[in-house]
Structures are given as C-alpha cells and as structure tokens.
Amino acid sequence: MDYEEAVEKAPPGWRHFGVDDIARLPDAVRKHEMARVPPGESGDRLVRALFWTLVYHLEPEKWDELTRFEPIHPDLIASLPDSVDVAVDVGAGSGRLTQHLVTRATRVIAIEPSDGLRAMLKHRLPQVTAIAGWAESLPLESAGSQLTMACGAFGPDEVVLAEMRRVTARGGWIALISPESPDWFEEQGWRHITAPALPAPDHPPWIDEFFGPLDPPHELVMVQVG
Numbered sequence: 001m002d003y004e005e006a007v008e009k010a011p012p013g014w015r016h017f018g019v020d021d022i023a024r025l026p027d028a029v030r031k032h033e034m035a036r037v038p039p040g041e042s043g044d045r046l047v048r049a050l051f052w053t054l055v056y057h058l059e060p061e062k063w064d065e066l067t068r069f070e071p072i073h074p075d076l077i078a079s080l081p082d083s084v085d086v087a088v089d090v091g092a093g094s095g096r097l098t099q100h101l102v103t104r105a106t107r108v109i110a111i112e113p114s115d116g117l118r119a120m121l122k123h124r125l126p127q128v129t130a131i132a133g134w135a136e137s138l139p140l141e142s143a144g145s146q147l148t149m150a151c152g153a154f155g156p157d158e159v160v161l162a163e164m165r166r167v168t169a170r171g172g173w174i175a176l177i178s179p180e181s182p183d184w185f186e187e188q189g190w191r192h193i194t195a196p197a198l199p200a201p202d203h204p205p206w207i208d209e210f211f212g213p214l215d216p217p218h219e220l221v222m223v224q225v226g
Helices: 003-008 012-016 027-034 043-049 051-058 060-068 074-078 115-124 158-167 182-187 205-211
Strands: 084-090 105-111 129-131 145-151 168-177 191-194 219-224
Touching: 003 043, 012 043, 012 051, 012 205, 027 051, 043 051, 051 060, 051 115, 060 115, 060 205, 084 158, 105 145, 115 129, 145 158, 158 168, 182 191, 182 219
Parallel strands: 084 105, 084 145, 105 129, 145 168
Antiparallel strands: 168 219, 191 219
C-alpha cells in the first residue's frame, strides 16, 4: 500500500506508538521505510504510515497473536500446488502461511526482515530455512522455487512481483493470499479464488481495540510462470 493509503488505513493501535519509537527501529529497517516517506512528513501522519513496521519490529508478539485469530481459510490452502521441491514464503512473519507449506514442499524458505518474527518462526518450524531479507530484493537465486507465496503483504507492486517471478522456475506458481487489489490481478490473468468469509475465532478484546475488526484471509490470486 502506498504512503497515503497507509496513513488513511492505520488501525486504532497507531496511538500506542510515538515518533520517538521510529528511532528505536533497527537502522536498516528505518532507512528502508523512511525511503518511501514524502519530504517534510512528521508527527502523527508518520506514525500512522509506519504502524505495521513498528508492530513487526518493536512488538512482534502482537502481530503473532493477531495471526493466531486470523487463520487462513482451508479452501485456499487446498487450492495450492503440492509435492513441490522448493516453496518460498515472502514476508513470512511468524509462520502463519509457512506452517502449511512444510506439508506441500520438500524444502521451505521463509524470507522475513523482522528479527523477532523470524526468531518465532525458527523456533516453531526448525525445518524451515529462515532468511532475513526484503521482498524488493529477495536473497535467493533465480528460478529456484516452484511455489512462491506471500500472505497479506503485497499488492500490484511491480518491483516485488518482478522479484517473485525471478525466483520462480518456469512452470512454477506465484500465489498471494489476501493481496491488495485482487481484482487487478484477475484483470492481468491471474486465477482469483474467493472462499466464504469465516468469522474470527473467539479472541481477546484488545486485539480488536488495537488492530480493528479481524478478517481471516479468504482470497487467493495465483499465476503459473511461463
């Protein structure tokens, strides 16, 4: 999502953070995120725009708790290719999607820039190769994946999509769960699957107060690399 959209759609929990928290981000993360900030931005707008970055890197346990109560619809998982050699999860977080890929691939690689989230994933899924990295510059060889995926992280960003195509072998698949602008992908020829929305499981009230209403992932777009 672009900067203005991030400001507009910041969940209620943005008030939990302040401008000083941006200075607490790891240097590389702060540099990466500030590169997309318009000149002269400060104060509440800046905090709103960087809300998700602040959660991922400063309070990853909050994101991890959220994903426990926003499980991926099983129909989406059932629609994915299985018995692949290598699957890649881009922006893997603490492993919400990754845990499903380990049953569908001989080897799973998880790319996640947050040290805290990556540590959780490694602890839960020690068989997964977890690597620090950004979607815009995946630290992977070209054409090495048969299934390249992300959940709830990306939209029609040409830089990210080009990287996902680069690391995916001919005949392999790129699949995005809960992408931004799913209709755009359908217009580009991607298969678009929408499962019936499921209610969020019972969860602590603070999650709604912090993140807003829950929306378990129920949309998938996928395309085969020619």
